[in-house]
Amino acid sequence: MITLYGCYRSRASRPLWLLAETGMEHTHVPVIQAYRLPDPGAPDAPVNTASPGFLAVNPIGQIPALVDGDLVLTESLAICLHLARRAGGPLAPKDEAELSACENWALFAATAIEPHSLPILQSQDPQVVEAEAAKLARGLARLEAHLTGRDWLSDRFTVADLMVAECLRYAQGHKPLMEAHPATASWLARCQARPAFQAMWQARSAEPA
Ligand SMILES: N[C@@H](CCC(=O)N[C@@H](CS)C(=O)NCC(=O)O)C(=O)O
Structure with a gap:
């Protein structure tokens, strides 16, 4: 199961574009940057880069992050390369x-x-x-x-x-x-x-x- 963390207004746009190209099944969790919120720790704050649940995924507290089974990736371009290879087809490197x-x-x-x-x-x-x-x-x-x-x-x-x-x-x-x-x-x-x-x-x- 693939889970991509990160809102569109971030470098998560890169893997989100790629996921749209491939049509791969995935879960999208639209984590927002903490600095964009007045009080990221407020009980009603949306899930953000300072939320304990997200820090458990990426301790650096940055988006995007990808969880694919046991694999956790936290660099947008590494995530793109991984997803392309995982999807195969014309988007992926052929050799x-x-x-x-x-x-x-x-x-x-x-x-x-x-x-x-x-x-x-x-x-x-x-x-x-x-x-x-x-x-x-x-x-x-x-x-x-x-x-x-x-x-x-x-x-x-x-x-x-x-x-x-x-x-x-x-x-x-x-x-x-x-x-x-x-x-x-x-x-x-x-x-x-x-x-x-x-x-x-x-x-x-x-x-x-
Ligand atoms: N090199 C990383 C940079 C990730 C990054 O800087 N993400 C920003 C959003 S585009 C972020 O999460 N900022 C929140 C913060 O640093 O607190 C990548 O390409 O994925």
Whole structure:
């Protein structure tokens, strides 16, 4: 039995999009970030990252977390890789080489993309935003070169596209960056046009901001 913990307005969006792609049977527990609640310990507070029940699953107190039988995973991209392999089919790596490539894209997303894309979304300081955009441009140059003449990172949409697209999403409002990387911008639009992304996005939009 698969249980995914984490609300849509969090990095749980990644495995939730993947679960929508696969149609895998699962239970979803929409744990919310404690810092978004006035009193996370109140008796009527929704289950949150500081709730004892959730801390028993992930002692770090972060979402997402996945329980699959005896296996507990607490990193969103590791959860995506696991669920894709578990589901099989076109989303999953087809062999050892493609698995290694997917792992490489996961680490690329976590280290070359997300640390710079997130501050672009969150910072109110234009100097910080531009400094992070300049750093993100290195990763984007790599993506742009790879995606020029290709529809997907591999020969079809896989978990690698989903992971990189979700980490890059935070920066997609930065118009000059997107305009400077047209193959990447088109690829991101293709990823986000998928019905499973749209379903995830609709559920996310229905959650309180
Ligand atoms: N590297 C982790 C980061 C998880 C993370 O930072 N989750 C945030 C929500 S997106 C969280 O739970 N924040 C609550 C907190 O840190 O108290 C992953 O990718 O899963």
